[in-house]
Amino acid sequence: MPWQRYRSVFDRVEVPLVDREWPDRRLVSAPLWVPVDLRDGNQALAEPMDPERKRRFFELLVSMGYTEIEVGYPSASQTDYDFVRDIAEKDIAPDDVTIVVFTPARRDLIERTVESIRGIRNPVVIHLYTATAPVWRDVVLGKSRDELRELILAGAADVLELAGHLPNVRFEFSPEVFNLTEPDYIIEICDAVTALWDATPERPVILNLPATVEVATPNVYADQIEYMHKNLGRRDAVILSVHPHNDRGTGIACAELAVLAGAQRVEGCIFGNGERTGNVDLATLALNLHAQGVDPMIDFSDIDRIRRTVEYCNRIEVHPRHPYVGDLVHTAFSGTHQDAIKKGFAEHRSRAEAEGRPERELDWRVPYLPIDPADLGRNYDAVIRVNSQSGKGGIAYLLEAEYGIELPRRMQIDFARNVQQHTDSTGAEIDAPQLLELFEGSYLHSRHDDIALVELETDQQAGRSRTRIGVRIDGVEHHGGYDDVGPVDAVTRLLAECGIRVEILSLHQTSLSAGAASEALTLIEYRDAAGVHWSAGRHRSVLTASVEAVLRAASVGGGAAGAS
Numbered sequence: 001m002p003w004q005r006y007r008s009v010f011d012r013v014e015v016p017l018v019d020r021e022w023p024d025r026r027l028v029s030a031p032l033w034v035p036v037d038l039r040d041g042n043q044a045l046a047e048p049m050d051p052e053r054k055r056r057f058f059e060l061l062v063s064m065g066y067t068e069i070e071v072g073y074p075s076a077s078q079t080d081y082d083f084v085r086d087i088a089e090k091d092i093a094p095d096d097v098t099i100v101v102f103t104p105a106r107r108d109l110i111e112r113t114v115e116s117i118r119g120i121r122n123p124v125v126i127h128l129y130t131a132t133a134p135v136w137r138d139v140v141l142g143k144s145r146d147e148l149r150e151l152i153l154a155g156a157a158d159v160l161e162l163a164g165h166l167p168n169v170r171f172e173f174s175p176e177v178f179n180l181t182e183p184d185y186i187i188e189i190c191d192a193v194t195a196l197w198d199a200t201p202e203r204p205v206i207l208n209l210p211a212t213v214e215v216a217t218p219n220v221y222a223d224q225i226e227y228m229h230k231n232l233g234r235r236d237a238v239i240l241s242v243h244p245h246n247d248r249g250t251g252i253a254c255a256e257l258a259v260l261a262g263a264q265r266v267e268g269c270i271f272g273n274g275e276r277t278g279n280v281d282l283a284t285l286a287l288n289l290h291a292q293g294v295d296p297m298i299d300f301s302d303i304d305r306i307r308r309t310v311e312y313c314n315r316i317e318v319h320p321r322h323p324y325v326g327d328l329v330h331t332a333f334s335g336t337h338q339d340a341i342k343k344g345f346a347e348h349r350s351r352a353e354a355e356g357r358p359e360r361e362l363d364w365r366v367p368y369l370p371i372d373p374a375d376l377g378r379n380y381d382a383v384i385r386v387n388s389q390s391g392k393g394g395i396a397y398l399l400e401a402e403y404g405i406e407l408p409r410r411m412q413i414d415f416a417r418n419v420q421q422h423t424d425s426t427g428a429e430i431d432a433p434q435l436l437e438l439f440e441g442s443y444l445h446s447r448h449d450d451i452a453l454v455e456l457e458t459d460q461q462a463g464r465s466r467t468r469i470g471v472r473i474d475g476v477e478h479h480g481g482y483d484d485v486g487p488v489d490a491v492t493r494l495l496a497e498c499g500i501r502v503e504i505l506s507l508h509q510t511s512l513s514a515g516a517a518s519e520a521l522t523l524i525e526y527r528d529a530a531g532v533h534w535s536a537g538r539h540r541s542v543l544t545a546s547v548e549a550v551l552r553a554a555s556v557g558g559g560a561a562g563a564s
Helices: 038-042 051-064 080-090 106-114 133-139 147-164 182-198 218-231 251-260 283-291 304-315 335-356 392-403 408-426 430-444 488-496 542-559
Strands: 032-035 068-072 098-104 123-130 171-178 205-211 238-244 265-268 451-461 466-474 476-483 501-512 521-530 531-539
Touching: 032 283, 038 068, 038 080, 038 304, 051 068, 051 080, 051 218, 051 238, 051 304, 068 080, 080 098, 080 106, 098 106, 106 147, 106 542, 123 147, 123 205, 123 304, 133 147, 147 171, 147 182, 147 304, 182 205, 182 218, 182 451, 218 238, 218 251, 218 304, 218 430, 238 251, 251 265, 251 283, 265 283, 283 392, 335 392, 392 408, 408 430, 408 476, 408 521, 408 531, 430 531, 466 488, 476 488, 488 501, 501 542, 521 542, 531 542
Parallel strands: 032 068, 032 265, 068 098, 098 123, 123 171, 171 205, 205 238, 238 265
Antiparallel strands: 451 466, 466 476, 501 521, 521 531
16 A cells, blocks of 8 residues: 555645634534535436436425525536526425525626526525635646636626625635635635625625545544634624535544534535535434434434435435434344343333333433434334344344243243354344244244143132143043142143153243234243253133143153253
8 A cells, every 4th residue: 555655634734723622612503504415416426316306305405494405506507507497486495495506706607607596586695616725726727826816706706796786695605625725825715705795794605614525634624614713804794614525434523523613504415425425414413413412403303205315316325324324223133232222122111101201202321222213203123133143132122022022031041042043054134023933933833743732621619729631642631630729730730640740940921912812922931851941832811821831841852852
């Protein structure tokens, strides 16, 4: 790896030393979010959105609560121009939504941009941009610092001349590649632009400072933003905005630290689409606030609907491990994780019952789940899935959540061995129906047909109880009547009289489903000549289910083997 070919950010641009205040601040409110999916995100697509997809994406953003949306680059394509005209001519933008259009600093393109917004009743922002970093000046634009300054001010003057008289229009300027531009030059240009546009608190100018190509750790970007925040002229007439990219994979952190450093506005894309490794992910940023108890001001309560729409419009699938929205982000396969989650859910339910409050109103503190999946419109079906890495907690959770089967802890350990053998042999994940099938095969289904129940009656006479029981063993029926004992004791005595000894150590009763038609399930822990094992019985009658569990234990190897 030829690492010596590359220079650190500190060798490429002056990073101003500041009296840092941002490390001591906290995120306590949401910034103004500005999705740029319809412009920046759209430019990054192999197949840009057609008009139907653009409109569907726009309607999604509006429904989520975004109040400022960059809708296109009208001088760059007819599709973008036509979409802006649709906003002007059709009732698709609520009155409180600000429409942002993007243009380079060139008069003919500014004219085309201003023409596109003609007739729009909504607030409008014309977003002017020019690259300012040294390499871009030298290699791309062929301009000196002074020449580029004049080009930018000429573009800003054109914007003012063509749209300054429109009462619903404000202006935005982006010095592209801000993070690699000399700080004094950025201050010089930005102050000149805000002066030319006569920025006031009543009609503020947006200064957007992009990390166009991410080149440094997030703390460096925060220092750069704080320097601007503290040194810009007309600061009370400026909305300080950031536009991080994700080349180093730290776009989220850059945005969060930039807000701590004084940024009031964040541009990005839902789920982070964009050139190269993408724009900053607005969904993750907003839900990070949600997870800290801060209102993100955007509605992600049906995140799967949002994902489906974004995937359709972008023709790009969201990764299954993508924060918050991926298919697997709330899923635990690991046994230790599953056990903790299972116990967390149990504690959450018991706390709700103890306080007499709905579970959705309680503080969330389930381990390994930073937010409640229900907040995003998801259920708990995929929270725990079982594979060869799973443990008893996850297995028990699935059986209880899907079928109401509550396994005692020692039985969880016993059944987990069976599941482990199965997943190790197949190498595949096992779902809830397969888990139930394996449970039934391990504990409910007799491996031999040599023992069967033929009679079970209980009655009360003269204050005494009597149980009559009959079983068929190897085709021969055996019957017995026993006073003042229950069916389980009665059947074990009858079996003992027939030479089959089963010692019951513990008995647990549960149900396979809810409602009047549910079947009772009895789980017994027993000891026979081969050791301690588990067995189960299932029937509409609780008493019959208990007897069937004992007979199943007796039938496994004639009482000489267990269900492990």
